[in-house]
Amino acid sequence: MVLIAKTLLQNWKIFFIEAGALSEFTGRFFTQGFRPRYEFREFVKQCFLIGYQSLALIALTAFIMGLVLTMQLRPSLVAYGVESQLPAMVGIAIVREIGPVLTALIFAGKIGSSIGAELGSMKVTEQIDAMEVSGTNPFKYLVVTRVFAATLMMPILVMLSICISLFGSYLGVNIRGVTSFHLFWTQIFDFLKFSDIIPAFIKSFFFGFAVGIIGCYKGYYSSKGTEGVGRSANSAVVVASVVVFIIDLIAVQITDVLGLN
Amino acid sequence: MAKKLANHFRLGIFVLAGLFFLVLLLYMIGKNENIFGSTFVLKARFENINGLMPGNNVRFAGINTGTVKDIAVLNDSTIEVTMLIKEKMKPFIKKNAIATIGSDGLMGNKLVNLTASKISAEEVNENDILLSGKAVDTDELIKVMGGATDDLALIVTGLKTTINKINNSAAFWDVMNDASLPVNLRSSLMNVKQSTAGMNNMVNDLQAMVRHVQSGKGSIGSLLVDTTFAHNLNEAVERVKRAGNMADSISIQVTTLVRNIDRNLNHGEGIATALLRDTAIVHRMENSLQNIQKGTEAFHQNMEALKTNFLFRGYFRRQDQQKKKQAPED
Structure with missing residues (x-):
């Protein structure tokens, strides 16, 4: 019993230490990120790696998600006799929640682990130290560029994911029924409001930032050799995914308070 | 690179x-949401907006023509709804259009329905306040539907009882199981059909007759249509009436006469009274008549004697011969 209590206490202590270190790391990003010299080329490269190269995976999952969600919702709506509302309901679900959160989770899995592993391996092989010695600011070059790229690419990925997911939904609607393409999009846009799309768009910046900063933090402070690299990558994915949900929770509370729900 | x-x-x-x-x-x-494109503002005032919110649709004749821009409470019983309407719909919305709160389907979003009045009016202008109709209250609707459901339950119960009675009715099932019933029914229907055809013919004949009468043909037609006939008839009726009056007058005169005669007979003098009342005269008259009869018989004997007399025999023969000659000619 005492052992369990000690372990819990230790874990809580580690949690707070990690939270403090992450906050300090985030503060360092804001202090150094907006100051010259800007690593623009590295930023564009990271945008390509983080954004463009994630598109295929996110597009596939989004398409499947739209299709599956539509087919799963259909029986319930048929039972209530409101099958015609299927495009509108799926549209709102995808735009408000499924699109941003699903994209963020896939993004955390792919990019969070990638950044954590990449920076972790650079850390354990002392490449980051070498950069410091050679006069390059490794934080600016490695962290700031990746975090900015993740923050800016995430909303674009979310928009494309929503679009592809709605195409998947259109296919799902037409598997069991017949709805014209024009009517499908008209119904969706008829029900959507700015209060649906703007909060989703804004929170996707936070999702991207969270995935980027946590991946960089886990990798940047990686230790204990190759074992530490794997742990950093894994930890980056888990923490980023949890933080995505926490941000989503906060976002829905804020939109509720602002009367946008 | x-x-x-x-x-x-x-x-x-x-x-x-x-x-x-x-x-x-x-x-x-x-x-x-009508953010892009030109729009104009219309207003309507309601007592109850039933949960209408800014952003809800505005429909004119079922077409989405705008959105609710703002909702303001003017006082405890008046709520002003400001609507953004597409400019291109302006020529079609008139000043006497009526705004009501409705919903998109039974459970859908609230919306404002603009209904055109049948009376022509000028087209609306910016910031016009439209007339408003009473919103459909969902609670009231549910209450009415609840009442209807109760009625329906009663009907269903009655129907159930009826069906049970039918199911338990041996007579009904005997009739239903009767194989000859369809044949008889068919035959009856045929008869009904024939009767209907006969009735149709009869109605046609009747129509033709009515047309005939209307055109003034025949006795009834003349009676109904011919004005001369009607005049003659009126005249005849007048004559009958006059004859009736005269008959009345004659009747009165006859009555008076009879009374006079009666009075004369009972109280007066003269031959008639004597004949009716004096028995001695009657006896004398009887004797006289008997004497006349005897005289007549004696005269007849004398005449027969004359026929045989030689002086008058020739005369009577000539009379007989002339009679015989005239008889074949007739």
């Missing part, structure tokens, strides 16, 4: 595609 340019190209397409979809989404939503 080429690979780097290709990557930049792909990244550019990726970013632009994402931004394009974002802009498209915002534009379509904005278009639906």
